[in-house]
Amino acid sequence: MDYILKYKSVRQKTLDLSDHLNEEDMVVQPIEDVSPTKWHLGHTTWFFETFILLPHKKDFELFNANYPFLFNSYYESAGERILRATRGNLTQPYLNEIIRYREYIDSHMLEFLNSSAFKDEYQYMVEVGLNHEQQHQELLLTDIKYVLGHNPLFPTYQKNIIQINDFIKDESFSEIKEGVYFVGHQNDGFCYDNELGIHQIYLQSFKIRNSLITNREYLEFMNDGGYQKFHFWLSEGWDWVNKNNIQAPLYWNFSNKEWVYYTLNGLRPIDLDAPVSHISYFEADAFASWKGMRLPTEFEWEVAVKEIHKTIPENANFLDKNILMPVPAYKNNQLYGDVWEWTASSYLPYPYYKKADGALGEYNGKFMINQMVLRGGSVATPVSHIRSSYRNFFQTNKRWQFTGIRLVDYL
Numbered sequence: 001m002d003y004i005l006k007y008k009s010v011r012q013k014t015l016d017l018s019d020h021l022n023e024e025d026m027v028v029q030p031i032e033d034v035s036p037t038k039w040h041l042g043h044t045t046w047f048f049e050t051f052i053l054l055p056h057k058k059d060f061e062l063f064n065a066n067y068p069f070l071f072n073s074y075y076e077s078a079g080e081r082i083l084r085a086t087r088g089n090l091t092q093p094y095l096n097e098i099i100r101y102r103e104y105i106d107s108h109m110l111e112f113l114n115s116s117a118f119k120d121e122y123q124y125m126v127e128v129g130l131n132h133e134q135q136h137q138e139l140l141l142t143d144i145k146y147v148l149g150h151n152p153l154f155p156t157y158q159k160n161i162i163q164i165n166d167f168i169k170d171e172s173f174s175e176i177k178e179g180v181y182f183v184g185h186q187n188d189g190f191c192y193d194n195e196l197g198i199h200q201i202y203l204q205s206f207k208i209r210n211s212l213i214t215n216r217e218y219l220e221f222m223n224d225g226g227y228q229k230f231h232f233w234l235s236e237g238w239d240w241v242n243k244n245n246i247q248a249p250l251y252w253n254f255s256n257k258e259w260v261y262y263t264l265n266g267l268r269p270i271d272l273d274a275p276v277s278h279i280s281y282f283e284a285d286a287f288a289s290w291k292g293m294r295l296p297t298e299f300e301w302e303v304a305v306k307e308i309h310k311t312i313p314e315n316a317n318f319l320d321k322n323i324l325m326p327v328p329a330y331k332n333n334q335l336y337g338d339v340w341e342w343t344a345s346s347y348l349p350y351p352y353y354k355k356a357d358g359a360l361g362e363y364n365g366k367f368m369i370n371q372m373v374l375r376g377g378s379v380a381t382p383v384s385h386i387r388s389s390y391r392n393f394f395q396t397n398k399r400w401q402f403t404g405i406r407l408v409d410y411l
């Protein structure tokens with residue numbers, strides 16, 4: 001797609017996602033991880049203002065001199081900013097001012113993209129800005145899910161229940177032969193710097209499951225005392241379980257003798273055939289240990305997905321499908337979509353990785369510590385944002401993203 005068209009459609013999509021909400025919904029920050037919708041709307045706009053317009057567009061003037069301080073997230077190279085935990089204090093600027101900010105930046109961006117002053121060398125940063133905005137679309141949804149899912153009334157974000165009846169129940173495994181494989185981004189399209197540097201890795205033979213772990217299987221783990229038996233857990237995970245009194249995935253509530261869970265479609269009985277979601281790395285690892293199996297490394301996952309799929313399946317459950325909840329496997333092994341799959345790999349630089357100068361160097365490189373890699377994208381990921389080499393990353397105790405489990409068995 002032409003990047004001017006892409007610019008318009010990505011920017012519009014963010015507004016479409018926030019259209020479901022009232023202004024009161026858009027201000028709350030219940031925990032530090034969860035940013036208010038209003039802040040996402042401002043921050044994604046600030047990115048284009050700061051990294052494209054200000055340095056490159058002649059005579060460009062800031063929309064408001066205070067906004068960089070409000071909407072810078074973590075870029076040391078872009079100056080001072082509010083503390084992350086205080087984003088929810090922004091009752092002002094009001095939503096209509098933030099919308100005017102978006103319009104101001106969009107008109108400057110479109111004028112600039114269409115002008116002869118726009119050089120090819122700026123294009124990559126525009127692509128980063130659009131991919132950055134798509135990442136925030138996912139965050140906007142997972143953050144608002146946290147806000148609404150912790151409201152005692154459990155309001156719906158939207159009503160769009162999809163009933164999948166002819167799903168596949170497949171607990172089989174695909175075997176991948178031992179050998180030397182290439183990993184990393186291998187085509188011409190956009191990728192982040194953390195995927196670059198195609199390199200070879202050696203894998204022992206392994207078999208990877210053709211489906212995600214379902215809520216039914218996870219409930220078996222819970223009913224078997226999974227959260228009460230220390231020997232399934234990593235030491236840090238066991239501490240986390242006990243300190244936080246964790247007894248089930250996030251959003252699960254035990255009510256009237258049955259488990260229900262909050263979804264963006266409201267509070268619902270657990271769909272036992274849908275993939276388990278909103279679990280931490282600790283829980284994924286404990287489940288694997290209970291099963292006598294393990295999580296795949298990010299390399300095993302990438303090699304398997306490339307062997308199994310040449311392209312992303314049409315029916316993969318991404319944001320574009322607008323289902324907004326993981327569903328039972330519909331003629332699809334769900335390697336792509338539904339939930340981000342925890343891998344057993346630490347988020348580390350690839351062998352040829354070099355941290356870029358400036359803002360780009362702060363985008364991925366500085367987070368390569370104490371986080372685990374997740375693969376495959378979720379119901380909240382735009383399909384045009386994902387690829388086989390994409391590396392997402394979160395800390396081991398985080399579970400407000402759509403995160404789930406795929407297992408690898410020993411041979």
Ligand SMILES: [Fe+2]
Binds near residue numbers: 043132
């Ligand atoms: Fe950001």
